[in-house]
Amino acid sequence: MNTSTKGANEIYFSFMLKASKTYHNGESPIVFRVIYRAQRKDVFTGLACTPENWMKNEKMVNLQHPAASTINHQLHKILSNAEHHFQRLKFMGEEFTLDDLVDEMKGKTPPPQSLQDYMEIKHKELANRIGIDITKSTWFKYKRCILYLNEFLVVKNGGKNIPVSKVNIEFINGFYQFLRKEKKNSHNSTSALLGCLKSILIPAVKKRVIKESPFEGYTMRREQVDREFLELHEIKALEELNGLSPSLELKRDAFLFACFTGLPYSDLKKLNRSHIQQDNDGSFYIKHPRTKTNVLSIVPLLPKAEDILKKYSATADFRDFKWKIPCNQKFNIGLKEIGLLAGIHKPMFSHLGRHTFATTVTLSNGVSLESVAKMLGHSSIKHTQIYAKVVASKVKAEMLGVRRLFS
DSSP: OOEEEOSTTOEEEEEEEOTTSOOTTSOEEEEEEEEETTEEEEEEEEEEEOGGGEETTTTEEOTTSTTHHHHHHHHHHHHHHHHHHHHHHHHHTSOOOHHHHHHHHTTOOOOOOBHHHHHHHHHHHHHHHBTTTBOHHHHHHHHHHHHHHHHHHHHHHTTOOOBGGGOOHHHHHHHHHIIIIISOOOHHHHHHHHHHHHHHHHHHHHTTSSSSOTTTTOOOOOOOOOOOOOOHHHHHHHHTOOSOOHHHHHHHHHHHHHHHHOOOHHHHHHOOGGGEEEOTTSOEEEEEEOTTTOOEEEEEOOHHHHHHHHHTBSSSOGGGBOOOOOOHHHHHHHHHHHHHHTTOOSOOOTTHHHHHIIIIIIGGGTOOHHHHHHHHTOSSHHHHHHHHHHHHHHHHHHHHHHHHHTO
16 A cells, blocks of 8 residues: 655655564554655554564555454555645645645644735734724724735736745735725825735744745835814814704714814724823813823813813713714714815815814924823824924915015
8 A cells, every 4th residue: 555656746655564663462563654855754653563464565454454444444544644735735836845744644733825824814813803902993904905915816816825935025016016006095005005914924924934024125115194184263163163963063073072182083982981080180181092002192181172071961070971973984974064064175084183183282382292292192202293294384384474574
C-alpha cells in the first residue's frame, strides 16, 4: 500500500514496520514514510503488528491477523488523508515543506493562506468588538474596505482566492488606483481604507505567511483639508430660527449643543446625566471618555449649553434632560434642511458643530491650544493644530481688509 507522484513536486508515501523497536508483546510499530523533494520523514501511526504478520511488499498486515481488517482500513485512511492534504497544498500554489505537509496530516491547524481568509477573520473579530473598544462606524469602515477588496479581486483575478503572500506593493498600488478611479474615493478616504488593509494583513505578517509587510516603506500621507465651521452670525441665525417641527427643533438644538461643547455625534448620542459633573464652585462640566479613542474629554458647560438641556428636562435640574438623537444619516438630512431655512450656504453635517466649537467658540476667543485639545479629547495636540491653522488663515484674510485701509 503505497503511492507516489512524479514530476517537479515528486512525493512518495509508504508504510513500513519499524522492526528495530519492539514492544513487550512482540509487536513493532507501523510508521508512515513520506519522501518529498529528497527529504524523508517517518510518522508513527499508532498501529502495530508482529514482523511475521507484516507483508513487506504489500505494505499491509497479513489477512490472517485477527485485527488485519481494522488495521489495514486505518492504514488506507492515513494514506487517503495524506494524499488529500498534499493536493490541497499544491492547489494553493505556494511553496510548502515536508514539515508543512506532516503538520496538516496530524491536524495541526496551519495559519490561513488566502487574503479572503484574513478578510473574513478581521470582519468577525471587529463585529465582536463593537461597543467594547471600537465604534460601529469603525466596523462599517472595515466592512467597506472588504467590499471594495472583493470587487477589486473580481477585476484583478476573476474573483478567485489569492494567496495572502501575493499581496505586494503592486497589489496595493492597484487597489489604490481602483479606489480612486473606479470607486471615486477621495485621497484621504483611500488612505483610511488602505489603513484597514494594512491592519487586515498584520496577522499574516506576524505568522510569517507574508515574509515582509507590503506596506513597509509605503507612505500613506493624508492631505490637509479645509475645515468648515460656522461664524457667530450663523450660530445666531440657527438660534433665532422659529416655526420648526419638533423633529427639526430637536436636531437644531442638538447641533447647537455640539457647537457649544465640541461633542462628536457618537458622544452626543450617548450623553446622559452621569457624564455631567459639578465642580466645587458650582459650575458644571462634561467629563467622559471619547467613544472613538477612549481619551478622556473634559468640557466646562457654557450657559447656552445648559439652557438647551433645560428645554428637554422635566425638572428644574437640566441634568435630567431626556432626548432621543436620531441616527446620523437622519440627523444630517435634517441639518441640511435647517441650514437652508436659516440661510446658511455651507454644507451642514453633525461634525460641523465640533469644528465650530474648536474654531469660532474657543480658539478665536483666545482659549489655548492645549485647553482645546483637552476639551476635544484629542490624543495628540497635532490634531488640534489643524483648527489653529484655520483660525490663523481667517485672521490673515480679515487683516487684508485692514491693510487696504492703512496702505
